[in-house]
Amino acid sequence: xxxxxxxxxxxxxxxxxxxxxxxxxxxxxxxxxxxxxxxxxxxxxxxxxxxxxxxxxxxxxxxxxxxx
Numbered sequence: 222x223x224x225x226x227x228x229x230x231x232x233x234x235x236x237x238x239x240x241x242x243x244x245x246x247x248x249x250x251x252x253x254x255x256x257x258x259x260x261x262x263x264x265x266x267x268x269x270x271x272x273x274x275x276x277x278x279x280x281x282x283x284x285x286x287x288x289x
Contacts, residue, residue, distance in 0.1 A: 234251055234257075241269070247264045
C-alpha cells in the first residue's frame with residue numbers, strides 16, 4: 222500500500238498541533254494519538270473545520286488507495 226497519504230496526514234496533524242492550545246480537546250486527542258476520526262470530530266466541534274476537511278480528504282485517499 223502506498224503510504225504517502227498516511228505520511229501526509231500525520232505531518233499535517235503534527236504541524237497543526239503546534240498551532241493550537243494544549244487545553245483544547247483536539248490537542249489532547251492528537252497528543253493521545255487518537256484515531257484520525259476522533260481528531261476530526263474534536264476539530265469540527267471546536268471550529269477547526271479546515272483541518273477536519275483536509276484530514277477527511279486524505280483519509281478517503283488512504284482508504285481507497287489500491288495496492289501496487
